[in-house]
Amino acid sequence: MREIFEAELQQIGDDLADMSRLVESAISRAGVALLTADLQLAQSVIADDRRIDQLERDLDERCVLLLAQQQPVATDLRVVVSALRMSASLERMGDLARHIAQVARGRFPQHAMSPLVEGTFAAMQDAATRVARRTTTLLTTRDLEVASNIQRDDDLLDQLHQDTFQSLFSDSWDGTTQETVDVTLVGRYYERFGDHGVSVARRVVYLVTGDFAEERGRPATAS
Template sequence: MRERLVTISDLVANSIELATRAFNESDVALAETVIAEDDRIDELVLSLDELAINILARQQPVARDLRIVVSALRISASLERMGDMSSHIAQLARYRYPDKVVPKGLRSTFAEMGRLDVGMARKLTELLRTEDLDLAEEIRNDDDDIDDLHLKVFDKVLGETWKGAAVDTVDATLASRYHERFADHAVSIAKKVQYLATGDWVVPAS
């Protein structure tokens, strides 16, 4: 099951990397690739879920084995949503092609959000492979940076100096939300891996 999760996570990492490139470079061919590959991620998630259900029904696992199966079901759901976020980002690039999705003043912000999302996805794959909990902490820190950039986008589009058209405002808001949600799912998975490795649930700081 861990091997299957790693495979899916690696596909998600590739997906967000291509999606952010398509978004930032207005590359419709890359966008189409991401959208098409989302079906593959969905198929693998469904297959893993079916395996988990069969194990629960036939083997009645306990202790760590049970944690693995239950965690895998929850992790696969988050990975599927991360794939969806990548696809949504790619769809924005396709819809606005040949134009850029967001105005020039926000492009560096979205380039940084994309870089962070890709880095988090790569760290997540390695975390699933190794259970190196230092990576889980790095993912949480990266998410804080994503949240800061997300707020920066909203401050920009709601500010008095914003000159973008209505469609620019909608696109920037949606794109920022997709990047932010991608990162949130990565953090959610990191917490589940921490639980899997230690048996203790990580409670967010208030």
């Protein structure tokens, strides 16, 4: 019985890592599509998001079956419930990558991002890609230092998000309304992407240490 359970639990862990790898690929391609106005790449991100959604559904189904058939308690139970939570975060990260790709596709053949903010968004893209890559690493190694690094990347994303508003509200901003809208939305997508990465990281830390960090503050908003 225990062997079956361990194998099932391993499978759930593998599925989470698989989802995370797909998210990593999605955000990485979405950012390139955004910054280089690459229509085909944008379309591939949009099409591939269905795979992430499907993985989430499969994983959730497996978690519920495991709860029903094995009736885990204590730590085992927390692992399964956390997996349900993490899959929801990863699915949402996939959606956000898709939203970024949709902006790239919507503006093609133009570049969506005005040159005034391109550097900031390139930095956001780097940070978000690191969040995704580190999330995969964290899920496979459970190395808590990786969790701290995800938190740091998220702090950077929040800072860069504020920088985008600084650009918008500066005298040198001469973008069209469409560009203002795109900076606002894409900035928000990256910021939320980081939040979800932190949420996954906190759950892994909790599973390893038993300590679930409360929200360290409210997510940054534009107000």
